[in-house]
Amino acid sequence: MLTSSPFLAGCAGIQSALDPAGVEADAVAALFWVMVAGAAVIWLAVMGVLYYATRRDRVVHSETFAGRVILWAGAILPTLILTALLAYGLSMMPRLRPWDARAAEDAPLRIEVVGEQFWWRVTYHRDGMEPVVSANEIRMPVGERVTFTLRSADVIHAFWIPSLGGKMDMIPGRENTLTLEATKAGIYRGPCAEFCGSSHALMALAAVVMETGAFDEWLARQAEPSPGVGENEAGRAAFLANGCGACHAVAGTEANGTIGPDLSHLGSRVTLGAGIVENSKAGIGRFIAETDHVKPGVRMPAYRALPDEEIDAIAGWLKGLE
């Protein structure tokens, strides 16, 4: 049973396609409102005619007249409206999602995201830098078109940050490309949009849109081990002694596992556990001790057998990895 409701409150920022903060989301929200207005007019008109048709105190119309209603309202008008709508809707596609296979290679900032049950493996490829590994969080500069290459390690997931744009599936054996350009700095939430198993509902990410300068500074810090690695000796020792490094990597230590999320800068992430737990020392401790409750079906075993003080120490050390 899920008893983690307080943690679900973890604030991962907003997610709304109707409150756009990206070029694609902007265009699609505008398209939506145009369609809503049109749909409302059409619905009211059809209902008006239907209401009139069901009144008994009116003239009975001729069959010729009724036939014309079918022709105009049923066939001609819909054809015209749909043609116009298609022209408007499809014409925005080349701009929003350019179909250019080469773009991925040449992109100045390419973020590779791999969906796994139930988290996200993230690698930044920035011009002139070594790849930087992270997890469960996307950071990107505002006003720059960022290329995402999307893959899956197990089942189908879908990458979706509603505030920035539409979704794209992550399919085993395939690599999909999506480009997004944020127009407003802020923190947004991105839920996994393709059903991926028991904890599909508990797979989300935080998308942090930063000013360009701040982003590059942040990325440079991510490329180096966290200064926190050297602090809190007991926590680090417990982390290593309990074998956490077999699955998790922490830059600057001998922990170099690649099965689970990279934890090198865990303390500075917006959320824990792929967007579901508040990032605090208590939150980290709870995730370690009650993994199976916080996230049913997750691969990491629950370490509730560990003494509280050890969990506390590990959590403290990890929280310090900023």
Added chain:
Amino acid sequence: MTYAYPETLPPDTRTDAEREAEADGLRKVWEAPKGLRYWTAVNNTEVGVWYTAAAFIFMLFAGVLALIVRTQLSVPGNDLVSAEFFNQAFTLHGTVMMFLFAVPIFEAVAIIILPQMLGARDLPFPRLSAFGFWCFIIGGVFVCGSIFFNAAPDAGWFMYPPLATSEEAGIGADIWLLGLSFIEVASIAAAVELIIGVLKCRPPGMHINLMPLYAWYVLIVAGMILFAFPPLIAGDILFELERMFDWPFFDAARGGDPLLWQHLFWIFGHPEVYIVFLPAIALLAMIVPTFAQRPIVGYSWIVLAAVGTGFLSFGLWVHHMFTTGLPSISLGFFSAASEAVAIPTGVQIFVFIATLLAGRIVFSVPMLFAAGALAIFVIGGLTGVMVALAPFDWQAHDSYFVVAHLHYVLIGGVLFPIVAGIYYFFPLVGNRRLSDRLGKVGFWLMFVGFNVGFFPMHFAGLRGMPRRVFTYPDEIGLNMLNLVSTIGAFIFAAGVLVIVWAVVRPKGREPYAARNPWNAGTLEWVAEMPGESWGIRSIPIIKSRYPLWDDPNLIADIDAGRYYLADASEGHRETIVTSVLSAQPLQCLRVSGPSFVPMFSAAALGAVFIFLTYHWWWPTLVAGVLALVGILYWLWTATAVIPDKAQKDVGLGLTLPIYVSGPKSVGWWAMFITMTGDGTAFGSLVFGYFFYWTIHDDFTAGVGGPGAAWPMAALAFFLAAWIAMLVARRANAAGRPGALRGLLVLSLTLTLAGSAAGLTGPWLHGMDPTTHVYPAIVWVLVIWTACHGAVAVIMQGFCLAGSLSGRLTRQHDIDIHNVVLYWHFLAVTALVTFLVVGLFPLAQRSGG
């Protein structure tokens, strides 16, 4: 030489006693058995009612699952049910609503009312209807029951691999695949029967353009089932082979591709939407003219629109895959095609409105539900136009926006019309009208509850709520929307319960409804109140679309037995078979009566699928043998029966043959239609072969093929066997039973040799189907062909036995015609299979 209908009915010279004796004879022949034997009944009126009731019970079960889902989602972070149970609940909800309610209810209702509308005594294959029903109930209980053992499918109703092929999916996935495949077989059986019912069982004179609109829709939808379900069955076969034997059709690591399943599923899944929607519109097409008290305006318009919708629906499936990374050109094309389908839909809606404009409405509960249906469905259609546009779909796809959209379409476009239909047609089944008061209360609860429940979901979706989540976080703006949705769902459920109560509450003390209580114009309302077992007292000549309005004496003349087949003096169940277009009478068809065989065969076949789920190989084999024995017994005793006389005087100076074969017989049509569906499934497998070829640079991945020699030898054997069958049919027609038997033995031997040679190719070349998708797909194609060879061998043995026992003779040659027809399809299957697996790898290598 066409038969001329009498201008006026000849004077009636029978006494009342004679007429009553005729009626008694008919009543006795058509009576359903009593006591426990009641369940052996095959009459469309009995089977159709069981079928409808069962589909409704499954619907209520799935509705309860939906309420559990809604309760869990009423507040954020709820822990009412576990993620595991929730996933089973929503998977089963969708699965049951689609496969155990929406499609079967179409077939169930059609089985009840189609023969009545066509003035037929029954459908041409009553035992097939009963067989379909028993398959449905066995498969349905098996699939639904799984949730009580925590073993229900939990990967969503579209079962995407690799999640659904993984260990994690457990036995639930097998239950889904095998249980539903079994039900799909029953659906196809019903489709075959309904197509032939519409084409061949119309009353004399009912030219195809005089058919009730409902019959048009049945024809279109049954045709769609025939082309839509086979791709899913092909997909199910690949899927189950992967789950059971690790053949890697959807495993990317070994050359497979999860997207192939998505294509096969949605090539089924999108037409499926129209397969459930069109029959509901068909109900409205009967209801609206009755309550406008005038013929439909734009008969040709609505028929063409329905046909157009049917065709277009096969060209839209990719709109379920707009976010899979397909090229923009595909997205543009499928967006346009998806928008286009709104046009014939619009035409159908405006045909109803136009009919009302040109008439004067009579208010009634069926019309209330019809109007509510339009109000809801139009919203679903408009949001459908939105999601059909790829850029908007990138946001809406797999979110609650789509949940809202699909429920507006299915509840507005299917459930409300079905309730309208229940209120409208209930007197035909229950002899009484349903309560108007309960109908109105139920309507308003359903209408308000539905909109309160589903409208907020559009916004939940755009606020980033994905489908199929068992919970959602607080503070992201979803709490109020979900709470309101849950409240609405319960109001809606209360409305459904009121309607259920209106139907099931005891009505023994109420008076019978008047005959033709709504003053409708079509033939089903000839039915007596209370109803008789015979379907129609005598089969009339029909000259117009609304015969009850156009010929005020029609009911009296039918009742007096002044038309065709007014008696059953020989003690057989009989109905008239007519020609496809002009409904010229062709045959007096004797249909079979009550029997345990359909139930036994369905139970044995069901056991095959259920045992397979648990990998109980020996019981599976035993059940398979029992099913085969049951079906052969059925075919031997109840089909192609040689009648006691060649012809029969059916009345009004018309004499019709009782035994006809080849294209004149309904059995030949059934074979033709079944094999069209079979060919579609085969085509889907071939599609799979070439799909793998297109996605890989070298799709053989260096694995050796089956060579050319063995496939070519197999092809030669199969073609020789086919030619032997053609010659065998000629030998029979020439009255040479010795030659017929010799050729049957020869063809049977060649078929066995062909099947063996086909399997030998991949076997000798050591193709291991678990290593890579290429050997796996080659094996599937040759096994498919070999299995069809095995069925051919059974048929040839059946004909041989028939010839030896005098069942198959020069004059009585139904079986050999039907088997040769099967062979035409098998020859094409063998040709395609062996050319593709034998020569295509060579052609590909030399080509590049």
